[in-house]
Amino acid sequence: MKRLAEARAALASARGVVILTGAGVSAESGVPTFRDSSEGLWSRYRPEELATPQAFRRDPRLVWEWYDHRRRAISRCEPNPGHRAIARFLVERPDAVLVTQNVDGLHHRALEMETAMLTGERDGSPEGTPGMDHAAARILTLHGDIMRVRCQGCSYTQIDRSPVDTSSADSLPRCPECDDLLRPAVVWFGEMLPEQALTRAFESAQDAEICVVAGTSAVVHPAASVPTATLSGGGDLIEVNPVETPLTPRARWRFPERSGELLPRLFEV
Numbered sequence: 001m002k003r004l005a006e007a008r009a010a011l012a013s014a015r016g017v018v019i020l021t022g023a024g025v026s027a028e029s030g031v032p033t034f035r036d037s038s039e040g041l042w043s044r045y046r047p048e049e050l051a052t053p054q055a056f057r058r059d060p061r062l063v064w065e066w067y068d069h070r071r072r073a074i075s076r077c078e079p080n081p082g083h084r085a086i087a088r089f090l091v092e093r094p095d096a097v098l099v100t101q102n103v104d105g106l107h108h109r110a111l112e113m114e115t116a117m118l119t120g121e122r123d124g125s126p127e128g129t130p131g132m133d134h135a136a137a138r139i140l141t142l143h144g145d146i147m148r149v150r151c152q153g154c155s156y157t158q159i160d161r162s163p164v165d166t167s168s169a170d171s172l173p174r175c176p177e178c179d180d181l182l183r184p185a186v187v188w189f190g191e192m193l194p195e196q197a198l199t200r201a202f203e204s205a206q207d208a209e210i211c212v213v214a215g216t217s218a219v220v221h222p223a224a225s226v227p228t229a230t231l232s233g234g235g236d237l238i239e240v241n242p243v244e245t246p247l248t249p250r251a252r253w254r255f256p257e258r259s260g261e262l263l264p265r266l267f268e269v
């Protein structure tokens with residue numbers, strides 16, 4: 001395919017590559033996306049109705065029920081070939097930065113898998129793999145981590161993968177330090193994104209010659225503006241999404257395919 005060869009050549013010669021991912025890259029792992037309807041029980045709620053501090057104040061049990069449902073689904077999922085291809089690219093290309101809106105941890109897990117594999121391939125010597133040590137530091141998670149909880153009243157926060165008892169408001173998890181309600185440590189609508197990660201994401205995008213946008217509807221800002229920074233810095237966009245998005249008209253290369261199939265071919269090094 002000529003267009004794929006062109007996009008690959010552009011990636012190979014680019015100085016600075018930013019990859020922006022959304023829920024679609026985890027779809028083939030079995031993690032439900034937010035805006036592709038379906039999801040039975042939860043299809044009648046929009047993310048904007050559940051993922052807000054107001055929704056949590058109004059009905060913490062309902063919000064926890066939704067997050068618990070997603071946490072259980074995610075804990076059964078494995079990284080797919082799209083995550084693996086991105087992870088390998090990050091290791092091979094020290095000038096690549098991944099900006100993700102996903103809270104499922106699958107990019108990090110894929111990197112661990114690639115690292116283990118590459119270490120084995122290179123006689124067990126991690127030093128032999130350029131960029132490996134720094135690859136994890138080049139994953140910028142803009143919307144938090146669904147397996148982490150934090151207190152809504154104090155600064156307590158902790159990774160906690162255990163299922164949440166949502167049978168009543170009284171059974172919801174509470175802070176061991178101040179007894180206030182614990183909530184998922186994800187960024188909700190109306191909340192600030194982590195400042196450092198956001199600044200780095202925009203600086204990297206501005207400097208990058210290519211931005212690859214995969215599996216996002218590109219409607220939730222500021223994350224959806226990251227590719228615009230690459231464009232305004234004079235770079236090009238590659239979009240991977242079976243469906244058109246607001247970014248599609250601005251993409252130099254567009255692949256209307258599933259990321260688990262396309263990304264391994266795009267990032268083949």
Ligand code: OAD
Binds near residue numbers: 024033143258
């Ligand atoms: P969305 O659910 O809005 O969009 C998922 C996108 O992935 C859609 O454009 C699909 O067409 C595309 N897609 C589905 N399957 C795909 C596949 N196999 N390969 C490639 N693309 C595929 O998810 P996001 O854009 O990530 O925020 O949503 C952005 C934010 O809205 C989320 O981070 C979350 C949500 O509310 C918060 O929770 C703050």
